[in-house]
Amino acid sequence: MPSSEKAILYHRITQLPPMVLLDRMRLHGFWPAGQGLPPDPPEESAERAKLTVELANLQPGGATPQEAEHLLAAERKRRWAESKKRRAERKQARLKAHQAWLDTWNAARAISITHLGEGVSGGLAFNLSDAPLLASRSLPVLHDAAQLAAAIRIPLATLRWLTYHRRGATLVHYHRYDVAKKTGKARSISAPKPALKGAQAWVLEHVLSRVPAEPQVHGFVPGRSIVSNAAPHVGRAVVINLDLKDFFPSITFRRVKGVFEALGYSEQVATVLALLCTEPPRVPAEVRGKRYHVALGERVLPQGASTSPAITNLLCRKLDKRLTGLAARLGFTYTRYADDLTFSSDDTSRINWLFRGVRMILKAEGLTEHADKTHVMRRSGRQEVTGVTVNARTTLGRDEARELRATLHNAAKHGLESQNREKRPNFAAYLRGRVAFASMVDPVRAPQWQSKLRAALGGAAST
Numbered sequence: 001m002p003s004s005e006k007a008i009l010y011h012r013i014t015q016l017p018p019m020v021l022l023d024r025m026r027l028h029g030f031w032p033a034g035q036g037l038p039p040d041p042p043e044e045s046a047e048r049a050k051l052t053v054e055l056a057n058l059q060p061g062g063a064t065p066q067e068a069e070h071l072l073a074a075e076r077k078r079r080w081a082e083s084k085k086r087r088a089e090r091k092q093a094r095l096k097a098h099q100a101w102l103d104t105w106n107a108a109r110a111i112s113i114t115h116l117g118e119g120v121s122g123g124l125a126f127n128l129s130d131a132p133l134l135a136s137r138s139l140p141v142l143h144d145a146a147q148l149a150a151a152i153r154i155p156l157a158t159l160r161w162l163t164y165h166r167r168g169a170t171l172v173h174y175h176r177y178d179v180a181k182k183t184g185k186a187r188s189i190s191a192p193k194p195a196l197k198g199a200q201a202w203v204l205e206h207v208l209s210r211v212p213a214e215p216q217v218h219g220f221v222p223g224r225s226i227v228s229n230a231a232p233h234v235g236r237a238v239v240i241n242l243d244l245k246d247f248f249p250s251i252t253f254r255r256v257k258g259v260f261e262a263l264g265y266s267e268q269v270a271t272v273l274a275l276l277c278t279e280p281p282r283v284p285a286e287v288r289g290k291r292y293h294v295a296l297g298e299r300v301l302p303q304g305a306s307t308s309p310a311i312t313n314l315l316c317r318k319l320d321k322r323l324t325g326l327a328a329r330l331g332f333t334y335t336r337y338a339d340d341l342t343f344s345s346d347d348t349s350r351i352n353w354l355f356r357g358v359r360m361i362l363k364a365e366g367l368t369e370h371a372d373k374t375h376v377m378r379r380s381g382r383q384e385v386t387g388v389t390v391n392a393r394t395t396l397g398r399d400e401a402r403e404l405r406a407t408l409h410n411a412a413k414h415g416l417e418s419q420n421r422e423k424r425p426n427f428a429a430y431l432r433g434r435v436a437f438a439s440m441v442d443p444v445r446a447p448q449w450q451s452k453l454r455a456a457l458g459g460a461a462s463t
Contacts, residue, residue, distance in 0.1 A: 144266065
């Protein structure tokens, strides 16, 4: 039946007197014969009696229609006033309840962190660290973000500001710029601003630097250098260098968080520490006249943060152990300086086995070899490890040594400033630094370098 016909039928039925409708229902079997109308519900009967009394009050004996209308208007006004009052009371109750909730929320925010942005806040509710494990490693025992903020000596609100993650941010905590590589390409640097830099310095000093790196690791480890990294490979028949591609950008927030959790910190503290030490790559964009820094992907280790190298050393502990074991089985020596992997041996027959094993391990660890930077250097040619020549002993490269020797000789002969072609503000200090580096790399020739430096500086004593 069409809806219009249904509406017409419904209207006709509702217009029938109750008794006629009841007779029709009995006729068609929808109501038992001999049974009258059901009684009204008690609530409806009470409401009807109340309305009857109110109607009697509105219509006193002898009241004219005009008076009744006036009384009805007055009653409407009274009821409207009562309704407004009830609404105002309910509004005040809601405002009071909201303020109470807001006070509770602000009090909680003052002593804890429950949210730090979309996609990174999972686990902030878990704030119990492994105190015995942390103590055994001489690490500060911190269970939650408030204790971490107190340890860094910054307000909890500042810690929240430094770590809150936004996909599109109007303010970021890094200065970004490019530095030219030797290859001519640009290296993107993210240097932390002072507030974040201070927090990262605390993390490096009190957490990361207290966990010893593997013996094979020489990059950014106190007491080790490019020279200590190169020394184990001196005088070998073959030296192999491999470079890891996009090393820092491949280390994501989740992996960094896992490093801090593995040390024994609660998920809340590990999350906050990982947020302090990571940042997504960003590009500037303008929306409705407002400038934003839009994230291009996941948070990763920024190249320029003081904490990034130490985190990679901790994260690569398993990698270093696996590569050390592989190298030992094949008769190779292994060292690592940041993203530079070096292997050396006097047995050249197992090079292919080494490459196969190394590539399998790198893949398993989520890292990628930079194939263009892989070099196999034999004894007949120059063998170099992190810029240090290692054929017979650790020395400067031939071209670098020749250039430094010429600079010192000409400075002694023609004056210091004659060699300051790049107009450095303190060229004497620059030369001292280069000679100190040369002496460190090649201790055998250190007296010669020092003698040439004294001659160069003596020839320009007034400089």
